[in-house]
Amino acid sequence: MKTVKDVLGRYKQELISVYDQQEAEAITLLVLSELLNASKAKLKAFPETSTDEQQEELEIILQELKTGKPVQYILGHTEFYGLSFNVNPSVLIPRPETEELVQWVIQSIDKSPKPIQNILDIGTGSGCISISLKENKSNIQIFAIDISTEALEVAKGNALLNQVDVNFIEADILNFNTSIELPKFDIIISNPPYVTLADKQRMHRNVTDFEPHTALFVPEQDPLVFYKAITDFARLYLNENGLLFFEINESLGRETVEMIADKSFKNIELRQDMSGRDRMLKAEI
Missing domain, CATH: 1.10.8 (Helicase, Ruva Protein; domain 3)
Known part of the structure; x- marks a missing residue:
């Protein structure tokens, strides 16, 4: 036996x-x-x-x-923020530090002096951020965009699985089509690609060989390309005193804060994850 x-x-x-x-x-x-x-x-x-x-x-x-294939892809699902999510190689595997970001957003909603009506998740992938927010704040309208048709199929399936209603939209944030109708948002949140080639050398092959490269990697010469585009987008689409949340590259915390400050955001807060690394950021328009 x-x-x-x-x-x-x-x-x-x-x-x-x-x-x-x-x-x-x-x-x-x-x-x-x-x-x-x-x-x-x-x-x-x-x-x-x-x-x-x-x-x-x-x-x-x-x-x-x-x-080296990640166990989550082999089993086909994983847990995130107390919910079950189906995953496959067209989406990143949700990480514990992203749960911390979701927690921070929920705490900020609870402390907000004005009601939060609309939230946008940029680069939704499996839908883990948008679906977790909707599950915990069912009265708020949640929108989520991604460039990948395959990722959006996974995210839509996960919304059904968790019985929540999220507005999913296919769009490229680096080349945003302004004819897409969107409301103004009280919160925009994103965990965009931020891994440089230098970072890649230090990463486990179960990430670099199996997880989707478009959701991970950025050009060495412009590692903040997505953050710049999303911050510019947020200047147009956030309500007054709206909040912008990012998960960030731990080695580019100072540069990310400076870039956002240069684009007229205020009350910028850089926060460490449970491992003590600079991993998330909140700013106000």
Whole structure:
């Protein structure tokens, strides 16, 4: 009989060339939790649980994991802000630091002296930001744009999955078609591409080889290209005292703040994520 303990040992041994021990264990527990329909805590408490029925699937998943393919793409879904999201290689895998950004937006809505009516999410990808905001603030109109038809299909599916209504629009923020009718917004939020080629050298191959490059990479000579375009867009489409939120490249915090200040935004706040890195920013028009 093959048990949970056996699978943990085998996966750790086989994945050592791709992941460190801690990551390998976390990924293995995620896979086992999915296939056995049991919590990670239960799996740890009962390591002698049989995995005989799941052996074939476990072997297929292991071979995929060894290529560096992210476990979220293999399983086809992930968790974000307490919700389930389907993901595939046409969208980025939602990250914990983006959850922190969503939390900051929700706190700002709660503290706002005036009612928030319209929010725009630029570069929505899987829809994780826009859908989480709608789930938590159902009375607010949420709009979301992306350049990728494939990404928008995933996002629309995720809105259905989570039973929320988001207005999805296909558009290129670097070349925005002004004939697209949009209201004025109280909040614009974006987690745009910000990875430079220098950053790429330090990244894990499960990101660089599998996640969509258009959603990740920017030219080395103009790493703030999306931030500039979105800030210019926000100057036209934000209501007075409207808020602009960004997830940012941790090594370009100061440059991003200066660029936004130069475009007449005020009360700019740079915030660190739970790992102590400059990862998000809020500014007021």
